[in-house]
């Protein structure tokens with residue numbers, strides 16, 4: 001019962017995040033390449049562009065995680081670590097409702113750049 005409430009709450013947070021991520025358009029200026037003779041400006045622009053692409057990449061990743069989390073809400077596995085199948089601590093889900101792994105498995109995933117099969121790595 002209490003779990004249900006929590007999962008419904010998580011679901012609404014996830015749906016809100018999903019529409020937020022979908023609605024935010026990438027501004028053309030974010031990735032535009034402007035010609036400029038000044039070398040320093042070019043370096044700055046390159047840095048800006050890299051940052052913009054970084055932000056984009058992160059946004060796509062989060063969007064993918066949010067979508068996966070919503071799938072897990074639907075199939076009833078939400079809140080369970082996708083690797084070790086232990087429950088993900090409530091505090092972690094409060095902070096990151098789309099968390100896919102428990103903290104220990106997340107650390108392994110971070111070290112291995114995320115998407116490798118953790119079962120084989122372990």
Ligand SMILES: [Zn+2]
Nearest residue numbers: 081084102105
């Ligand atoms: Zn785990």
